[in-house]
Amino acid sequence: MENLIKIFHALSDETRLKIIKLLSKGELCVCEIVSALNMIQPKVSFHLGVLKEAGLLKMKRKGKWIIYELDDSELFNRFLIISVVEKISDKDVKEELERLKNFKKVKPLDTIRDRRQEEINEGKI
């Protein structure tokens, strides 16, 4: 019951729903989410933490980045994630997607990232 409340609570916030919608298009590092949402980093980290605690996200380290992605391994959470993604239109995150697109262009992680280290670190944390 406590867990159920935690999940619903995690989903009862606009910022967090937007994060889920953004992550439905693929994994993102914190700085990309920060940029997309146009919010300060500790605020985004806070919301990522809430979603993580609810079991809706998982994270991994890649070099100096920490990458978040949706965790739909639990059937119920999976259903909720699918519902959220379906119910939130791209229009609702139009600006976020634009900022994200631009950020990825201006600052593509791939070009900066040391690919060898990446493989080594993959799966850690």
Next chain:
Amino acid sequence: MENLIKIFHALSDETRLKIIKLLSKGELCVCEIVSALNMIQPKVSFHLGVLKEAGLLKMKRKGKWIIYELDDSELFNRFLIISVVEKISDKDVKEELERLKNFKKVKPLDTIRDRRQEEINEGKI
């Protein structure tokens, strides 16, 4: 999106989940819910209001009582209600069910209620 948040928020509270679980066994008037939860009436009314606003409950007047029941006419809400009811065990509302049972025995609405008026008022409010 706002609506979605409202629904999840309504579900992110122990008292409200208990109310849903109780109502899954059948409609109840406010005083019965108050008794089952062992809470003061304005508090219960507040939570009923939150659930109502989210579209998870409907109400009708019967004489001097106001009866609440689950509203599963919306498919998504229906799924959520079913999930909640399934995920919350009877154990989680053991005491509530006992108090409710006793209240219904001590104070059965049926014996007090004017059945003719009841029919007339049905559906109003």
Next chain:
DNA sequence: AAAAAGTATAAAAAATTTTTTATATATGTT
């Protein structure tokens, strides 16, 4: 080895939600 970049976390401040207390309203009872 310093400096920089990315992220988490703690503490304080701000905002929101919940709870309580008091009161109003509607219906039924005497």
Next chain:
DNA sequence: AACATATATAAAAAATTTTTTATACTTTTT
């Protein structure tokens, strides 16, 4: 008509959550 019962609602108080600000920790870059 006065009183009692059932419920809603407004206002104040209390509690919780979110946001901000400051700082610490990792990893990478120079």
